[in-house]
Amino acid sequence: MSLAVAGLSARRGSRTVLTDVSFTAHPSEILGVIGPNGAGKTTLFECAAGVLPFDRGKIDNDLLFYVPDAIRPWPDQTVRWTLTLTARMFDTQFDPSLLDDLDLVALQHATVGSLSKGETKRLNIAIGLASPRSVLLLDEPFDGLDLRQTRQVMDVLRRDAAKGRTLVLSIHQLSDAARVCDRFLLLDHGKSVAEGTLAELTSRAGAVGLEEVFLALT
Amino acid sequence: MRLRDLVRKEIAELSASRAFWLLLVIVGLLTGQAFITAVNAYAEASGVGGGAAALAQGLSPLDGILTPTLGAYDLAITLLFPFVAIRLVASEKSSDALKLMLQWPASIERQIAAKAIALTGAWIVSLLPFFIALMLWRGYDGHLYAPEVINLLAGYTLRFLVTAAIALAAASLMSGAANAAIVVLAFTIGTWALDFIAAGRGGIVQTIASFTPTATSRGFERGLLRVDVVIVMLIVSLLGFAIAANWLHLGRSIKARLAGTAVLLILAGLGILNVLLLVRSSFDLSENRRNSFSAADESALARLPEPLTITPFLASEDPRMMDLENNVLVKLRRSVPELRVIYPLAGRSGLFENDARYGEIVYQLGPKRVMSRSTTEEIVLDTIYSLAGVRAPARETSSYPGYPLATRASGAELVFYVVWPIVVATIWFVRRRLSSDEVT
Numbered sequence: 001m002s003l004a005v006a007g008l009s010a011r012r013g014s015r016t017v018l019t020d021v022s023f024t025a026h027p028s029e030i031l032g033v034i035g036p037n038g039a040g041k042t043t044l045f046e047c048a049a050g051v052l053p054f055d056r057g058k059i060d061n062d063l064l065f066y067v068p069d070a071i072r073p074w075p076d077q078t079v080r081w082t083l084t085l086t087a088r089m090f091d092t093q094f095d096p097s098l099l100d101d102l103d104l105v106a107l108q109h110a111t112v113g114s115l116s117k118g119e120t121k122r123l124n125i126a127i128g129l130a131s132p133r134s135v136l137l138l139d140e141p142f143d144g145l146d147l148r149q150t151r152q153v154m155d156v157l158r159r160d161a162a163k164g165r166t167l168v169l170s171i172h173q174l175s176d177a178a179r180v181c182d183r184f185l186l187l188d189h190g191k192s193v194a195e196g197t198l199a200e201l202t203s204r205a206g207a208v209g210l211e212e213v214f215l216a217l218t
Numbered sequence: 219m220r221l222r223d224l225v226r227k228e229i230a231e232l233s234a235s236r237a238f239w240l241l242l243v244i245v246g247l248l249t250g251q252a253f254i255t256a257v258n259a260y261a262e263a264s265g266v267g268g269g270a271a272a273l274a275q276g277l278s279p280l281d282g283i284l285t286p287t288l289g290a291y292d293l294a295i296t297l298l299f300p301f302v303a304i305r306l307v308a309s310e311k312s313s314d315a316l317k318l319m320l321q322w323p324a325s326i327e328r329q330i331a332a333k334a335i336a337l338t339g340a341w342i343v344s345l346l347p348f349f350i351a352l353m354l355w356r357g358y359d360g361h362l363y364a365p366e367v368i369n370l371l372a373g374y375t376l377r378f379l380v381t382a383a384i385a386l387a388a389a390s391l392m393s394g395a396a397n398a399a400i401v402v403l404a405f406t407i408g409t410w411a412l413d414f415i416a417a418g419r420g421g422i423v424q425t426i427a428s429f430t431p432t433a434t435s436r437g438f439e440r441g442l443l444r445v446d447v448v449i450v451m452l453i454v455s456l457l458g459f460a461i462a463a464n465w466l467h468l469g470r471s472i473k474a475r476l477a478g479t480a481v482l483l484i485l486a487g488l489g490i491l492n493v494l495l496l497v498r499s500s501f502d503l504s505e506n507r508r509n510s511f512s513a514a515d516e517s518a519l520a521r522l523p524e525p526l527t528i529t530p531f532l533a534s535e536d537p538r539m540m541d542l543e544n545n546v547l548v549k550l551r552r553s554v555p556e557l558r559v560i561y562p563l564a565g566r567s568g569l570f571e572n573d574a575r576y577g578e579i580v581y582q583l584g585p586k587r588v589m590s591r592s593t594t595e596e597i598v599l600d601t602i603y604s605l606a607g608v609r610a611p612a613r614e615t616s617s618y619p620g621y622p623l624a625t626r627a628s629g630a631e632l633v634f635y636v637v638w639p640i641v642v643a644t645i646w647f648v649r650r651r652l653s654s655d656e657v658t
Binding site for chain 2: 046049050051052053065066067068070071072075076081085086088089090091127
């Protein structure tokens with residue numbers, strides 16, 4: 001199932017944080033949301049997930065699941081408890097292969113509060129993958145991971161997308177984004193600046209590579 | 219998603235919190251201390267060790283054992299349970315787990331209901347020391363009257379629900395656990411102040427104050443079950459839980475959440491107003507019928523031809539006023555269909571009163587008025603009967619025998635101070651070990 005967001009606008013107090021943002025993400029696709037700090041990437045995800053109010057706009061898919069960045073949910077519970085809980089809350093069975101895929105087998109009985117930053121990040125990705133929702137929004141899925149782990153998580157995400165899920169990732173590391181995403185949504189100051197494949201963006205910006213596109217359009 | 223799954227999750231969260239296990243240990247120690255002191259005092263009043271025994275009729279386990287023992291829970295409800303309840307919401311807010319929960323198929327209202335159920339379960343578990351105390355008391359051959367026990371437990375459970383609801387609402391509204399705790403403590407202290415200020419004032423202030431946690435407990439501790447109090451406490455609990463759910467809807471704008479709160483407050487206010495105006499039923503569940511006149515007196519008072527107005531010219535701190543309020547007015551309110559009590563000296567000190575009428579109690583029934591100075595039940599009743607021109611029914615002597623028990627609390631120290639903490643600590647330790655291997 002695809003995700004279509006149309007004309008999303010949001011304000012925080014008197015400050016406008018999103019202005020008329022529209023984009024579409026298709027099944028089996030990995031859409032990367034990129035942009036400078038403060039561009040509105042996290043706000044866009046939170047509005048789309050319904051955990052932050054927005055003023056105008058339409059989101060046509062309520063079967064999405066969003067995993068925020070840097071959360072440490074239920075710190076007194078174990079990794080396995082947290083993943084099992086997530087699956088149970090969606091009336092599905094927890095798939096233990098997730099632990100293997102994200103290198104969490106040795107940590108499954110550790111409490112969430114005792115995990116390092118990278119371990120917590122892998123748990124959060126596993127939480128997202130444990131949900132059966134057809135669209136998954138992950139905020140900064142590679143932040144805190146080393147190179148090997150980043151590659152490993154990218155593989156896991158690609159395999160998951162290949163099964164038909166729509167993945168929307170907020171990524172500030174452009175090299176990571178270029179490596180894993182099929183298409184990109186470039187945000188700047190709460191506005192959608194560009195949307196398309198890397199080839200489309202480079203062609204439009206007259207630049208070579210995603211970093212050049214980023215610098216040219218923001 | 220089934221509510222059962224959500225409740226299981228909340229129970230897991232509660233049992234993972236050290237605060238809950240610490241609370242269990244402290245409640246056991248407090249209950250033990252209260253019970254041992256109460257039993258020993260009761261034994262002395264009953265003439266243990268050759269001392270003079272008090273009048274047997276005056277020795278009631280409700281006053282002597284049950285109420286002081288449950289007093290330990292008064293402390294727990296006020297100072298310990300709010301933190302356990304606050305943690306259930308505040309930790310999920312601060313860790314952002316709430317953002318995940320808001321996306322679950324279960325509504326946040328359902329999730330708050332699950333928290334309320336889990337907290338009530340925790341309350342029942344925390345009552346174990348009280349039940350142990352009851353078993354020990356029965357083991358000493360102490361007397362228990364089931365309606366009194368059940369009524370007292372119901373009262374404290376309602377009080378717990380109100381506290382839990384306010385704690386969850388505060389945790390939802392405030393940005394951190396510490397701020398929420400301050401709000402709950404401010405609420406508690408506010409009700410204490412209201413209770414103090416309203417004593418003997420009459421009017422709306424005293425009516426409102428009769429629903430503070432302390433005031434409601436007093437009723438249950440007398441064996442009185444007031445239906446209006448029960449309904450108001452349930453409304454306040456539901457209001458707290460509903461406000462908590464309303465403020466956890468992070469996807470709603472602040473304006474929408476404020477509007478939702480206003481609607482909830484108006485609905486609750488209307489509900490409470492209706493209860494105050496329409497519900498007057500109460501049940502005297504005390505074994506010695508301390509909240510009731512004799513059946514003959516109740517029958518005679520129910521047939522008074524006109525509304526009765528009583529105006530005591532007494533300050534609220536005056537012991538005579540307290541005597542009148544606690545031993546006579548409480549019964550008259552249950553017996554006389556149309557009773558009005560006017561407190562002309564509300565909020566004034568009796569010590570410096572120069573009012574010539576000070577000490578008078580004026581009774582008015584239709585156009586007829588009479589003044590008396592007595593606060594004794596028999597004289598008050600005779601005054602009312604003479605005013606109404608009816609013959610006073612023959613006085614009945616109380617059939618309540620009283621239950622003296624000259625036995626000290628042997629073995630209770632071992633149970634509450636040694637066995638209970640060890641059992642709680644062992645269960646906590648085993649649970650921790652098991653949870654690390656658990657596949658939920």
